[in-house]
Amino acid sequence: MKIADASSLTGVIDVNELMTRCLNNLDFAERMLNLFWNHCGADLAELDRAFDADDIDTARRVSHRFAGASANAAATRLHVRASQLRSELRAGSMEAARPCLHELHQEWHRFAAAMSPEQLVSETT
Amino acid sequence: MTEQMRVLVVEDDCISSEFLSSTLRCFGYAVTTASNGREALELLRTGQFRIVVSDWEMPEMNGDELCRQVRGRKWTGYVYIMLVTLFDGIDHVVEGLRAGADDFLSKPYHPEELRVRLRTAERILSLESRDVLLFAMAKLTESRDNDTGLHLDRIREYCRILAQELSNWPEYHEEIDGEYIQLLYLTSPLHDIGKVGIPDSVLLKPGPLTPEEFEIMKRHTTIGGETLQAVTLAHPEARYLSMARDIAFTHHERWDGSGYPFGLRGRDIPLCGRLTALADVYDALTSRRIYKAKMGHEEARQIILDGSGSHFDPDVVEAFRRREAEFIRVAGLLNEPSATPLPVDVPLLGTAIPALAN
Numbered sequence: 001m002k003i004a005d006a007s008s009l010t011g012v013i014d015v016n017e018l019m020t021r022c023l024n025n026l027d028f029a030e031r032m033l034n035l036f037w038n039h040c041g042a043d044l045a046e047l048d049r050a051f052d053a054d055d056i057d058t059a060r061r062v063s064h065r066f067a068g069a070s071a072n073a074a075a076t077r078l079h080v081r082a083s084q085l086r087s088e089l090r091a092g093s094m095e096a097a098r099p100c101l102h103e104l105h106q107e108w109h110r111f112a113a114a115m116s117p118e119q120l121v122s123e124t125t
Numbered sequence: 126m127t128e129q130m131r132v133l134v135v136e137d138d139c140i141s142s143e144f145l146s147s148t149l150r151c152f153g154y155a156v157t158t159a160s161n162g163r164e165a166l167e168l169l170r171t172g173q174f175r176i177v178v179s180d181w182e183m184p185e186m187n188g189d190e191l192c193r194q195v196r197g198r199k200w201t202g203y204v205y206i207m208l209v210t211l212f213d214g215i216d217h218v219v220e221g222l223r224a225g226a227d228d229f230l231s232k233p234y235h236p237e238e239l240r241v242r243l244r245t246a247e248r249i250l251s252l253e254s255r256d257v258l259l260f261a262m263a264k265l266t267e268s269r270d271n272d273t274g275l276h277l278d279r280i281r282e283y284c285r286i287l288a289q290e291l292s293n294w295p296e297y298h299e300e301i302d303g304e305y306i307q308l309l310y311l312t313s314p315l316h317d318i319g320k321v322g323i324p325d326s327v328l329l330k331p332g333p334l335t336p337e338e339f340e341i342m343k344r345h346t347t348i349g350g351e352t353l354q355a356v357t358l359a360h361p362e363a364r365y366l367s368m369a370r371d372i373a374f375t376h377h378e379r380w381d382g383s384g385y386p387f388g389l390r391g392r393d394i395p396l397c398g399r400l401t402a403l404a405d406v407y408d409a410l411t412s413r414r415i416y417k418a419k420m421g422h423e424e425a426r427q428i429i430l431d432g433s434g435s436h437f438d439p440d441v442v443e444a445f446r447r448r449e450a451e452f453i454r455v456a457g458l459l460n461e462p463s464a465t466p467l468p469v470d471v472p473l474l475g476t477a478i479p480a481l482a483n
Binding site: 020021022023025028031032035036039040061064065067068069071072073074083086 | 137138140143147148151180182184211232233235
């Protein structure tokens with residue numbers, strides 16, 4: 001994703017915040033955004049597996065990581081959803097946390113649509 | 126050209142790690158990363174890192190445990206630890222600082238906040254010259270009494286071991302934190318600083334002291350304590366000075382009140398004095414002196430155990446008992462490289478402990 005062309009990011013990424021956090025360095029910001037995109041899909045899949053296995057420790061750990069990463073990437077709404085999930089899991093109930101996981105998925109779909117893969121500049125290329 | 130300050134970033138999440146590392150590199154730091162506390166400890170062993178920026182929640186070893194481990198170990202220099210965490214409750218801040226963290230930063234942090242906090246870290250680390258000078262002062266004292274070899278090095282190790290053990294006991298959680306252990310390690314070598322005021326004829330006498338000479342020797346506690354008290358009054362904010370003063374004054378006090386110079390009893394004796402008392406006596410017993418042979422660990426151990434509740438604080442003796450293997454290890458590692466075997470007819474002073482550790 002090239003931030004300069006990314007009007008679609010409005011609403012999923014606070015671009016000003018991301019740029020501030022990346023010292024107004026566009027390359028740095030794009031690298032972080034792509035890193036976030038590449039890794040957080042896998043984290044979401046790991047969360048699903050943890051819920052299926054009723055593994056609250058893994059779910060807590062991954063939700064914590066997701067919340068931190070989304071905060072770093074200025075993915076504001078994803079951060080709110082991940083933080084809610086993390087709070088419920090810290091309170092100790094997988095069942096109470098399940099709706100939060102669902103909402104996180106929905107928010108991730110919005111994020112993914114904005115980040116459409118064909119625009120993605122993979123770190124490996 | 127100035128050398129880049131090295132920073133160790135400890136973070137299990139690759140995104141946060143990359144974010145932090147890139148920001149720090151932009152600020153001009155040389156960055157190395159570790160993905161958990163255990164890996165960080167291994168890297169810290171190299172002595173290359175003075176600043177650690179660590180996440181709190183990580184697999185294998187959390188950030189607060191990393192702080193405890195760092196503070197409980199001997200490092201060549203002070204390691205400044207900043208914890209970065211999503212936790213925003215005051216409880217976690219208190220818990221982290223108590224574990225020995227120096228600073229706290231909440232995610233998501235503003236890069237400028239990170240930058241100024243790191244500058245503070247660098248400023249504080251520059252104060253370490255203070256620590257070096259303190260040890261140099263202690264060594265200067267020791268140089269007058271060249272019979273004691275690596276005594277100071279062993280004393281601070283023994284004190285650290287004892288304090289580290291007690292820090293795990295619930296009743297000592299409040300009193301002994303990471304900073305306390307660090308300060309004790311720093312200041313315990315000053316326990317005999319008052320010996321600079323003792324005449325050579327007494328200090329260097331190659332044999333047991335007469336009662337009059339012993340009275341003169343006892344004055345090293347008040348000479349040292351009063352000197353440090355004067356400095357403490359000028360700098361009341363410096364906790365290390367008040368601890369050094371307490372140690373100098375009270376490391377010859379006894380639990381039952383029969384010690385000197387004040388005849389303090391039980392917990393009226395500052396904890397740092399009670400810890401140093403045992404460390405000092407154990408070292409005196411297990412070291413060679415010009416007037417006595419070195420005693421083995423088992424014999425010294427028995428004297429320490431027998432002194433529980435009379436000479437020594439029973440809790441400190443129990444801490445010694447639990448960690449005695451480490452005492453043996455330190456004594457072995459820091460023994461006298463130039464020591465030569467004593468003639469067999471050198472008299473032993475046996476259990477005359479005050480004279481041994483004076």
